[in-house]
Amino acid sequence: xxxxxxxxxxxxxxxxxxxxxxxxxxxxxxxxxxxxxxxxxxxxxxxxxxxxxxxxxxxxxxxxxxxxxxxxxxxxxxxxxxxxxxxxxxxxxxxxxxxxxxxxxxxxxxxxxxxxxxxxxxxxxxxxxxxxxxxxxxxxxxxxxxxxxxxxxxxxxxxxxxxxxxxxxxxxxxxxxxxxxxxxxxxxxxxxxxxxxxxxxxxxxxxxxxxxxxxxxxxxxxxxxxxxxxxxxxxxxxxxxxxxxxxxxxxxxxxxxxxxxxxxxxxxxxxxxxxxxxxxxxxxxxxxxxxxxxxxxxxxxxxxxxxxxxxxxxxxxxxxxxxxxxxxxxxxxxxxxxxxxxxxxxxxxxxxxxxxxxxxxxxxxxxxxxxxxxxxxxxxxxxxxxxxxxxxxxxxxxxxxxxxxxxxxxxxxxxxxxxxxxxxxxxxxxxxxxxxxxxxxxxxxxxxxxxxxxxxxxxxxxxxxxxxxxxxxxxxxxxxxxxxxxxxxxxxxxxxxxxxxxxxxxxxxxxxxxxxxxxxxxxxxxxxxxxxxxxx
Amino acid sequence: xxxxxxxxxxxxxxxxxxxxxxxxxxxxxxxxxxxxxxxxxxxxxxxxxxxxxxxxxxxxxxxxxxxxxxxxxxxxxxxxxxxxxxxxxxxxxxxxxxxxxxxxxxxxxxxxxxxxxxxxxxxxxxxxxxxxxxxxxxxxxxxxxxxxxxxxxxxxxxxxxxxxxxxxxxxxxxxxxxxxxxxxxxxxxxxxxxxxxxxxxxxxxxxxxxxxxxxxxxxxxxxxxxxxxxxxxxxxxxxxxxxxxxxxxxxxxxxxxxxxxxxxxxxxxxxxxxxxxxxxxxxxxxxxxxxxxxxxxxxxxxxxxxxxxxxxxxxxxxxxxxxxxxxxxxxxxxxxxxxxxxxxxxxxxxxxxxxxxxxxxxxxxxxxxxxxxxxxxxxxxxxxxxxxxxxxxxxxxxxxxxx
Numbered sequence: 001x002x003x004x005x006x007x008x009x010x011x012x013x014x015x016x017x018x019x020x021x022x023x024x025x026x027x028x029x030x031x032x033x034x035x036x037x038x039x040x041x042x043x044x045x046x047x048x049x050x051x052x053x054x055x056x057x058x059x060x061x062x063x064x065x066x067x068x069x070x071x072x073x074x075x076x077x078x079x080x081x082x083x084x085x086x087x088x089x090x091x092x093x094x095x096x097x098x099x100x101x102x103x104x105x106x107x108x109x110x111x112x113x114x115x116x117x118x119x120x121x122x123x124x125x126x127x128x129x130x131x132x133x134x135x136x137x138x139x140x141x142x143x144x145x146x147x148x149x150x151x152x153x154x155x156x157x158x159x160x161x162x163x164x165x166x167x168x169x170x171x172x173x174x175x176x177x178x179x180x181x182x183x184x185x186x187x188x189x190x191x192x193x194x195x196x197x198x199x200x201x202x203x204x205x206x207x208x209x210x211x212x213x214x215x216x217x218x219x220x221x222x223x224x225x226x227x228x229x230x231x232x233x234x235x236x237x238x239x240x241x242x243x244x245x246x247x248x249x250x251x252x253x254x255x256x257x258x259x260x261x262x263x264x265x266x267x268x269x270x271x272x273x274x275x276x277x278x279x280x281x282x283x284x285x286x287x288x289x290x291x292x293x294x295x296x297x298x299x300x301x302x303x304x305x306x307x308x309x310x311x312x313x314x315x316x317x318x319x320x321x322x323x324x325x326x327x328x329x330x331x332x333x334x335x336x337x338x339x340x341x342x343x344x345x346x347x348x349x350x351x352x353x354x355x356x357x358x359x360x361x362x363x364x365x366x367x368x369x370x371x372x373x374x375x376x377x378x379x380x381x382x383x384x385x386x387x388x389x390x391x392x393x394x395x396x397x398x399x400x401x402x403x404x405x406x407x408x409x410x411x412x413x414x415x416x417x418x419x420x421x422x423x424x425x426x427x428x429x430x431x432x433x434x435x436x437x438x439x440x441x442x443x444x445x446x447x448x449x450x451x452x453x454x455x456x457x458x459x460x461x462x463x464x465x466x467x468x469x470x471x472x473x474x475x476x477x478x479x480x481x482x483x484x485x486x487x488x489x490x491x492x493x494x495x496x497x498x499x500x501x502x503x504x505x506x507x508x509x510x511x512x513x514x515x516x517x518x519x520x521x522x523x524x525x526x527x528x529x530x531x532x533x534x535x536x
Numbered sequence: 537x538x539x540x541x542x543x544x545x546x547x548x549x550x551x552x553x554x555x556x557x558x559x560x561x562x563x564x565x566x567x568x569x570x571x572x573x574x575x576x577x578x579x580x581x582x583x584x585x586x587x588x589x590x591x592x593x594x595x596x597x598x599x600x601x602x603x604x605x606x607x608x609x610x611x612x613x614x615x616x617x618x619x620x621x622x623x624x625x626x627x628x629x630x631x632x633x634x635x636x637x638x639x640x641x642x643x644x645x646x647x648x649x650x651x652x653x654x655x656x657x658x659x660x661x662x663x664x665x666x667x668x669x670x671x672x673x674x675x676x677x678x679x680x681x682x683x684x685x686x687x688x689x690x691x692x693x694x695x696x697x698x699x700x701x702x703x704x705x706x707x708x709x710x711x712x713x714x715x716x717x718x719x720x721x722x723x724x725x726x727x728x729x730x731x732x733x734x735x736x737x738x739x740x741x742x743x744x745x746x747x748x749x750x751x752x753x754x755x756x757x758x759x760x761x762x763x764x765x766x767x768x769x770x771x772x773x774x775x776x777x778x779x780x781x782x783x784x785x786x787x788x789x790x791x792x793x794x795x796x797x798x799x800x801x802x803x804x805x806x807x808x809x810x811x812x813x814x815x816x817x818x819x820x821x822x823x824x825x826x827x828x829x830x831x832x833x834x835x836x837x838x839x840x841x842x843x844x845x846x847x848x849x850x851x852x853x854x855x856x857x858x859x860x861x862x863x864x865x866x867x868x869x870x871x872x873x874x875x876x877x878x879x880x881x882x883x884x885x886x887x888x889x890x891x892x893x894x895x896x897x898x899x900x901x902x903x904x905x906x907x908x909x910x911x912x913x914x915x916x917x918x919x920x921x922x923x924x925x926x927x928x929x930x931x932x933x934x935x936x937x938x939x
Contacts, residue, residue, distance in 0.1 A: 312774070315774055316771075316774045316775070319767070319770045319771040319773075319774045320771065322767045322770065322771075323764075323767040323768055323770070323771045325767070326760070326763045326764040326766075326767040326768075327764060327767075329760040329763060329764070330757075330760045330761060330763075330764045332760070333753070333756045333757040333759075333760040333761075334757065336753050336756065336757075337750075337753045337754070337756075337757050340746060340749045340750045340753045341750065341753075343746045343749070344743065344746040344747060344749075344750055347739070347742045347743040347745075347746050348743055350739055350742070351739040351740065351742075351743055354735065354736070354739050358728075358731075358732045358735075360728075360729075360732075361894065361897045361898075363897045363898045363900075363901045364897055364901070366901055367900065367901040367904055367905070370901075370904065370905055370908055371904070371908075374908045374911065374912065377912070381915070496775075496778075496779050497937075499775070499779055499782075499783075500778075500779060500782060500933065500936050500937045501937075503782050503783070503786055503933055504930075504933045504934075504937070506786075507786070507926045507929050507930060507933060508930070510922065510923075510926040511923050511926045511927050511930070514919045514920070514922040514923035514926065515919070515920075515923045517915070517919040518915075518916050518919030518920045518923060521912045521913075521915040521916035521919060522912075522916045524908070524912035524916075525909060525912035525913045525916050528905055528906075528908045528909035528912060529909060530905070531902060531905030531906040531908070531909045532906060532909050532910075
C-alpha cells in the first residue's frame with residue numbers, strides 16, 4: 001500500500017520518532033550543509049543508526065531512556081581500547097538489546113509535501129486567498145486511536161486550533177508550544193524557504209505532542225491526525241465570537257436581568273476566553289483583593305512542596321537559558337574554526353600550484369610537495385571540524401528543547417493559578433450571597449408578609465448553583481494540581497535521562513573527532529620531522 | 537624557532553648549518569630581555585644584545601649592549617645602502633596601534649623577529665663583514681645614538697624610510713606593469729624572476745592572513761569553551777545529584793581545555809604565523825633589492841648614453857680644433873670612468889642577486905618545512921589533549937546513567 005518513497009519515509013520516521021519521543025535528538029535541520037552527509041558517517045551519533053531490518057516494535061519514550069544507554073555502553077566499553085573505530089562499527093551492527101515494557105506505545109508522525117491551495121472564493125480578494133497545506137502521515141499502535149496508519153492534509157490554522165483546544169482541555173499539563181505564526185517572516189523570507197522552515201517546525205511540534213504520554217491519546221490530536229477534510233474542532237474565531245456574545249450579555253447581567261451566576265460547567269473553564277465577561281471582572285476583583293489582602297487564601301500555601309519546586313524550576317530556567325546561549329556561541333566558534341582551516345588549506349594549495357608552475361629550482365618543488373601534504377591535511381581537518389560541529393549541534397539542541405518546554409511549564413502553572421482564582425472568587429461570591437440571604441432573613445422577619453419570597457427564592461437558587469460551581473471549581477483545581485505534580489515528576493525524570501544522554505553524546509562525539517583530527521596531524525608531523533632535526 | 541645562534545662563519549652560501557664550529561671562527565648574537573623604558577608617549581622597549589665571538593675585528597669575546605627598535609632600523613638602512621644586490625634580512629614592522637605596542641605578545645613577537653634578523657646578518661658571508669654591524673653590536677649607547685641621528689639627514693625617521701621604500705616598490709611595480717617608459721633590462725630570466733616574486737608575495741600574504749585568523753579562531757574557541765564550561769557548571773548546581781556532578785565535571789574539563797587552546801594559539805602564532813609573515817617580509821625585501829637593481833641599470837644606461845653623446849661632441853671639437861678640446865677630453869675621461877664604475881656596480885648586483893636567489897630558495901624550503909612541522913605537531917598535540925580530556929569523563933558519565 002505504501003510506495004517506495006513512503007517506505008523510505010517510514011525508515012526515517014522510525015529513527016526520528018525514536019529520538020523525538022524521548023525528547024532527545026530531534027532532526028535538527030540546521031544551516032550546516034554537511035548535515036546531509038552525516039547519516040553516511042559510520043561514526044556519527046549511534047542513535048541514528050537504523051536498527052536491524054526486522055526491528056522490534058519501536059520502543060516507547062520511557063524505553064528510549066534505557067536503550068541508548070545500552071547502545072552507548074557497548075560502545076564505551078570498547079572505546080577504551082585501542083581500535084576505537086572498529087569497535088564502534090561493531091557496536092552499531094549488533095542488534096540492540098532493549099529492555100521492553102509491555103505494551104510499548106508509539107506514535108510516529110511526519111510532515112511533508114507542502115502544497116499550495118486556494119481558499120473558496122467567498123472572500124473579498126478576487127481569486128481567493130492562497131495558503132499552504134501539509135501532508136501529515138502517522139503510524140501508531142495506540143489502541144485509543146483505533147487504527148494504525150493515517151494520512152491527512154492540514155494547514156497551519158488547523159495547528160493553531162489544535163494547540164488552543166489542547167490547552168483548554170489539558171489544563172495543568174506541560175503541553176509543548178506550537179510554532180509561531182511568524183507573520184513578518186512569511187512576508188520577508190522566500191516562499192520556499194519559509195514553507196520548508198514551517199514544515200520542519202510543524203513536524204517537530206507534532207512529534208513533541210506524540211511524545212507526551214497523555215496528549216498522544218487525546219481526542220483532539222486523534223481527530224487532527226485522522227479526520228479527512230475540515231478539522232472538526234471549534235476554531236479560535238468561534239471562541240472569539242463567544243466573547244462578543246459575552247459583551248452582549250454583560251449589560252443584562254449587570255442589571256440583574258440575566259443570570260450572573262457562574263454555572264458549574266463553566267467553572268471548570270478559565271474565565272479568560274469565555275463569554276462571561278462579568279465573571280472575568282469578578283475574578284479580577286478577587287485577585288486584586290488577594291494581593292491587597294497580602295496573604296494568598298488558604299490553599300496555595302499548604303503546598304509548600306509545589307512552591308519549592310516552582311522556585312527550583314525558575315532557577316533552572318535561568319541557567320538553561322545561559323547554557324543554551326553559551327552552547328550556541330561554542331557551536332559558532334567550532335564552525336569558524338572549521339571554515340578558517342579550510343581557507344588556509346586552500347591558500348596553501350594555491351601557493352603549492354604556483355610554486356610548481358614557476359619552479360626553477362628543485363628546492364621549490366620539494367617545498368611544493370611539503371605544502372601539498374600540509375594543505376591536504378588542513379582541508380581534511382576542516383571537514384572533520386565541520387562534521388564534529390554538526391553533531392555537536394544535534395546533541396546540545398537538547399538544551400534548547402528544554403528551554404522551549406519551560407514555556408509549557410509556565411502555562412501549566414498559570415492554569416493552576418487561574419483555577420485557584422476561580423475557586424477563590426466563587427468562595428467570595430458564596431459568602432456574599434450568604435450574607436445577603438441573612439440580611440433578607442432578618443429584614444423579612446421584621447416585616448409581616450411583604451413580597452420577599454421571590455427574592456429569597458432567587459437567592460436560594462443562586463446559592464445552590466454557586467455551591468455546585470464551587471465544588472466543580474475545587475475539583476478542577478485539585479485535578480490541575482495533580483497534573484502539575486505528575487508532570488513535574490515526569491519532567492525531572494525525563495530531563496535527567498535526556499541530559500545524561502546529551503552529555504554522553506557530546507563527549508563521545510568530541511573524542512571521536514579529536515582522535516581523527518589528531519591522527520591526520522600526527523602523520524604530517526612525522527613526514528616533516530626531518531626539518532626539526534635539521535634546524536636543531 | 538630558527539636556532540641560528542651557533543651558525544659558523546666562513547664558507548659560502550651553500551654551507552650546511554650543521555658544520556661544526558670548533559675549528560671555525562664564530563659570531564653568535566642573541567636579542568633578549570625586552571624592557572620598557574621611559575613613560576608616556578616617549579616610552580619604548582629596549583633589548584639586550586649579547587655578542588659572543590672570536591673574530592679579530594671584534595673587541596673581546598663577549599659584549600653586551602642595549603639597543604632599541606630604531607637602532608635595528610638604522611642597521612638595516614645602512615646595509616641596504618652598502619650591500620646592493622644582497623637580500624637584506626627583513627625587519628618586523630613598526631607598530632601603528634598604540635595599545636598593542638606594549639602587549640606581551642607583541643613584544644615577544646618583535647624580540648623573536650629581531651633576534652632572527654641579527655643572526656641572519658651575522659651568518660651571511662658578505663653582510664657579516666659590515667662595519668655597521670660591528671658598530672651595532674659593540675658601540676656604546678651614545679655613539680649609537682649619534683650614528684642614528686646622523687642618518688636623519690637622508691632618512692629622517694624609520695617611517696620615512698618605509699615611505700621611500702614603498703615609493704620604490706610602487707615604482708618597481710610600475711616598471712613591471714609597463715606604466716612608465718624607462719629603460720628596462722631585456723633579460724627574460726630576470727623578467728620571470730620579477731613576475732615570480734610579485735605573485736609570490738600575493739599568495740604568501742593570503743596564506744599568512746588565514747594563518748593569523750586561525751590563531752584568532754583558537755582563541756575564540758578557547759573563550760567560548762571556557763564560557764560554556766562556566767554555564768554548564770551553574771546548570772549542574774541547579775540539577776544536583778548525579779546529573780549535577782556530571783555537568784560540573786564537564787564544565788571543569790571545558791575550562792581546562794580552554795587553557796590548552798589558548799596555549800596552542802600562542803604556539804601557532806610564534807611558530808607558524810610568524811614564519812609566514814617573515815617569508816612575506818623577505819619577499820618584500822627582495823623587491824627593494826630589485827628596485828635598486830633597476831636604478832643601477834637605469835644609471836648605467838643613462839651614463840652610457842651620455843658618454844656616447846659626449847664622444848660625438850668631442851669629435852666635433854677635434855674637427856674644429858677648439859681650445860675647449862682639452863677640458864672636454866678631460867671631462868670625457870672622467871665620464872667614461874664613472875660609466876665603467878656604474879656598469880661594474882650593476883653587474884655586481886646582478887651577480888650577487890643570482891647567488892642570493894639560490895640561497896633564498898633553499899633557505900625558505902627549510903624554514904617552511906620547520907613551520908609546517910611545528911604546525912602539525914601543535915595541532916596533533918592539541919587534538920590528542922582534547923581527546924584524552926573528554927575520554928576521561930566517559931566512565932563517570934557511564935556511572936551516572938546506570939545509577
